[in-house]
Amino acid sequence: MDFxxxxxxxxxxxxxxxxxxxxxxxxxxxxxxxxxxxxxxHKSGALQDVTDALTAGGVSHVHFSEVKPNPTAESCxxxxxxxxxxxxxxxxxxxxxxxxxxxxxIAVFAANKTLTAEGIYDGGYMFEPLPTVLIGTTAGTGxxxxxxxxxxxxxxxxxxxxxxxFYAKIALADPKYTYSxxxxxxxxxxxxxxxxxxxxxxxxxxxDMARLFGEKAIPVLWKxxxxxxxxxxxxxxxxxxxxxxxxLYAGMVLNGCxxxxxxxxxxxxxxxxxxxxxxxxxxxxxxxxxxxxxxxxARARDYFSMIGTNFPEFERIILTLTDLSGIVMxxxxxxxxxxxxxxxxxxxxxxxxxxxxxxxxxxxxxxxK
Numbered sequence: 001m002d003f004x005x006x007x008x009x010x011x012x013x014x015x016x017x018x019x020x021x022x023x024x025x026x027x028x029x030x031x032x033x034x035x036x037x038x039x040x041x042h043k044s045g046a047l048q049d050v051t052d053a054l055t056a057g058g059v060s061h062v063h064f065s066e067v068k069p070n071p072t073a074e075s076c077x078x079x080x081x082x083x084x085x086x087x088x089x090x091x092x093x094x095x096x097x098x099x100x101x102x103x104x105x106i107a108v109f110a111a112n113k114t115l116t117a118e119g120i121y122d123g124g125y126m127f128e129p130l131p132t133v134l135i136g137t138t139a140g141t142g143x144x145x146x147x148x149x150x151x152x153x154x155x156x157x158x159x160x161x162x163x164x165x166f167y168a169k170i171a172l173a174d175p176k177y178t179y180s181x182x183x184x185x186x187x188x189x190x191x192x193x194x195x196x197x198x199x200x201x202x203x204x205x206x207x208d209m210a211r212l213f214g215e216k217a218i219p220v221l222w223k224x225x226x227x228x229x230x231x232x233x234x235x236x237x238x239x240x241x242x243x244x245x246x247x248l249y250a251g252m253v254l255n256g257c258x259x260x261x262x263x264x265x266x267x268x269x270x271x272x273x274x275x276x277x278x279x280x281x282x283x284x285x286x287x288x289x290x291x292x293x294x295x296x297x298a299r300a301r302d303y304f305s306m307i308g309t310n311f312p313e314f315e316r317i318i319l320t321l322t323d324l325s326g327i328v329m330x331x332x333x334x335x336x337x338x339x340x341x342x343x344x345x346x347x348x349x350x351x352x353x354x355x356x357x358x359x360x361x362x363x364x365x366x367x368x369k
Contacts, residue, residue, distance in 0.1 A: 013173035026057035037067035044177040077117035080109025097141030100111025124318040139243035142251020144171035182199035191279030200253035202292035217249035251287025260349035264346030295352035
């Protein structure tokens with residue numbers, strides 16, 4: 001059996017996870033920073049549950065609520081300074097991928113006074129990040145269990161930082177916090193989780209551990225994506241629970257395998273065309289699976305057996321849910337994107353390898369009018 005596995009975050013899951021494990025907040029220190037974005041943390045009930053636990057435990061906190069979608073390294077750097085000013089001992093991130101990714105970066109900046117906003121990409125910090133507690137409110141990124149933080153650089157481009165320092169110390173995983181997520185966001189985050197699991201399945205780093213988590217995530221996510229395609233509009237609590245746990249399993253696949261070219265290419269669709277991250281990734285997912293069929297025949301057969309369909313139906317459902325209508329690119333844009341993607345590690349981690357020539361051909365096929 002061939003696999004490697006590293007996941008230092010302690011995951012405490014189930015209904016009322018915050019209340020049931022409230023002692024962790026006192027154990028980690030007497031002062032913390034809460035990191036949230038938008039209204040999701042409040043609407044889900046997670047913010048209230050956490051503040052109740054902090055109050056009961058005598059833990060004071062400062063609240064940084066300025067995280068925007070696709071958080072910037074600069075805003076996280078600013079929050080890190082605020083955390084130092086208040087002398088916080090740990091960070092609590094509550095929300096979707098943006099809030100959780102920001103919390104991981106803020107923990108690094110808070111512990112490293114001389115680190116610049118852009119310096120986080122160089123790995124040049126000297127001190128371990130503050131401990132983080134992550135509480136997810138969406139069923140998508142799996143950021144609660146991954147050692148990845150995706151930030152927007154000063155040039156406007158999204159780029160990930162990753163490694164052991166970016167894992168949470170504790171993840172409190174309560175699926176009920178996803179119940180208030182709007183339908184459109186639920187579809188997009190499910191697509192994101194499905195892309196994580198699928199890109200991992202066809203990764204050149206695929207192993208037995210990734211297979212284990214992929215077999216738990218992929219069929220469940222596909223079942224619900226097909227239901228969305230068929231017109232399902234109302235989700236039961238059981239469906240929400242299934243989507244949430246499947247997103248964590250997909251995050252575990254990401255841990256071991258990384259992502260392929262759909263994630264690397266998808267960033268530009270978010271940056272320049274405002275396409276939500278999940279849909280931006282699945283825009284290129286059929287192309288990745290087609291390469292998997294060409295280069296990894298046995299694995300592709302297992303994949304389609306798991307989801308009980310064939311490639312034409314798979315492509316139709318994914319691209320319909322992704323909805324690329326209105327996105328048009330010029331030859332100049334495509335050339336600039338391809339120049340940006342020279343030596344992109346996600347390309348090397350794709351079936352049969354991948355290069356900018358193939359990327360340009362795919363962009364022309366999808367978006368050149």
